[in-house]
Amino acid sequence: MNNEHEGAHGGHDLEGRYANYFKVGYNAFEFLFDFGQYYTEDERLQLHTRIVTGPSYAKTLLEILKDSISQYEVDFGDIATNSADDNQHPK
Numbered sequence: 001m002n003n004e005h006e007g008a009h010g011g012h013d014l015e016g017r018y019a020n021y022f023k024v025g026y027n028a029f030e031f032l033f034d035f036g037q038y039y040t041e042d043e044r045l046q047l048h049t050r051i052v053t054g055p056s057y058a059k060t061l062l063e064i065l066k067d068s069i070s071q072y073e074v075d076f077g078d079i080a081t082n083s084a085d086d087n088q089h090p091k
Contacts, residue, residue, distance in 0.1 A: 031058035
């Protein structure tokens with residue numbers, strides 16, 4: 001993982017959480033990003049993290065994700081989309 005900006009603590013205080021469910025909301029002032037885990041076997045959704053940020057930072061996140069995905073695909077090949085999985089996620 002690219003850790004250019006780990007912060008004063010070197011990233012040691014960060015907690016990693018797996019997410020396979022994402023939801024985005026917004027209003028005139030902020031974007032809300034919800035992250036969670038969706039369990040297909042019992043169709044259970046457990047949200048665990050919400051990030052709230054301003055529109056300009058959301059756009060910066062979009063650009064960072066685009067750049068990172070492009071570089072990932074250069075390094076490891078194209079990422080297949082899971083269209084079948086997309087239909088299993090609750091809306």
